[in-house]
Each structure stands twice: as structure tokens, then as C-alpha cells.
Amino acid sequence: MNQIYETDRLILKILDKSHAQIVLDYFLRNKTFLEEWEARGPKDFYTVQYHEKRLDDDLINFNNGIGLRFWIFKKTEPDKTIGTISFNNIVRGAFLSCHLGYKLDEAELNKGYITEAIKKGIDIVFNELGLHRIEANIMPKNKRSLRVVEKLGFYNEGLAYKYLKINGKWEDHIHMVLLNENV
Numbered sequence: 001m002n003q004i005y006e007t008d009r010l011i012l013k014i015l016d017k018s019h020a021q022i023v024l025d026y027f028l029r030n031k032t033f034l035e036e037w038e039a040r041g042p043k044d045f046y047t048v049q050y051h052e053k054r055l056d057d058d059l060i061n062f063n064n065g066i067g068l069r070f071w072i073f074k075k076t077e078p079d080k081t082i083g084t085i086s087f088n089n090i091v092r093g094a095f096l097s098c099h100l101g102y103k104l105d106e107a108e109l110n111k112g113y114i115t116e117a118i119k120k121g122i123d124i125v126f127n128e129l130g131l132h133r134i135e136a137n138i139m140p141k142n143k144r145s146l147r148v149v150e151k152l153g154f155y156n157e158g159l160a161y162k163y164l165k166i167n168g169k170w171e172d173h174i175h176m177v178l179l180n181e182n183v
Helices: 017-029 031-035 048-063 113-128 143-151
Strands: 004-006 010-013 068-074 077-091 097-104 133-138 155-166 169-179
Touching: 010 113, 017 031, 017 048, 017 068, 017 077, 048 068, 068 113, 077 113, 097 113, 097 143, 113 133, 113 143, 133 143, 133 155, 143 169
Parallel strands: 097 133
Antiparallel strands: 004 010, 010 068, 068 077, 077 097, 133 169, 155 169
């Protein structure tokens, strides 16, 4: 499996800790925007050291086959990340499943970038990793995010009540699923 992939407009990369400043810059640019949608981070979240550790952990998860996180770059700006897609909790055996997570720079919304990146990620997860199921859990009020996965063929499998603690409050999430019918 590669660590760099391309789409028409994007480069998807698995990063190491040498890219921690680029990742921190992304989170600093989007601090206010992401608060509504994210779990609260630890006190040291907005430090290079935190993101060095997190990128190390992502690489360990990748190497152990239990996680896959790509950082998204526009081909026109290859040194500035505009978001990330992740496939976490990869389970093999009879389940062959994972959870999808994604976030995009507020300045890049409504340009189709996240849909383009996830579409490539789905291809990798289904065709290179051979998984059967991708699950995405999305707050009902996050209409943009729901539209993204619906465009990609995910279907609603139900509502998980008080599923995740987001910005200090337990939030319901719609359980969206995409199946690989070729497995």
C-alpha cells in the first residue's frame, strides 16, 4: 500500500512527525470552526509536540493495520494541508470494517474537495485493504457532512443516542454505512 495518492486536484499523504507544524497550522486556522464538531482535545493540543506524538501514533496504527489517516493537500498548494480523512478501528476477520472520519479547512468548504478525497479513500479501503464495511457517525445538525456521505452512496442505518461527547455535550449521531458488495 502506498503512502501518497493523487486525485484530479488533490494529494493524499500519510504524514510523519516531521510534518507536525503543518498539521498544527491547520488546527490553529480552524480552531473556532471545528469546536462545534469535535471532541475537546487535551490541554497541549495546540502544540507541535502533541501533533508529533499524534502523527507517530497514526504511523504505528498504519503499520499495525488498524488505522489509516491521510492528510489532504491541493496540488496547487502542496505544502499546506486543508484537511484529513481517516479510517480508524479497522477490524479484520468476519467483520472487515472501519470507521470513517474527516474534516476540512473552513476556507475550502463547498468546493468538492472532501468528497473527492473520501472517494479515493473508499477505493483504497475497499480495493487495497479488502474491507466490507465503512461506518460514518454524523451529528444530525451537520447537514454538509451528511450530504457528503450520501453523495458517495452511504445509507442511514439508524440513530445512536448520545453517541459522542462533542464540545462538552453528549450528541446523537446518525449511523451512515457503505458496503463493499465485492467482498
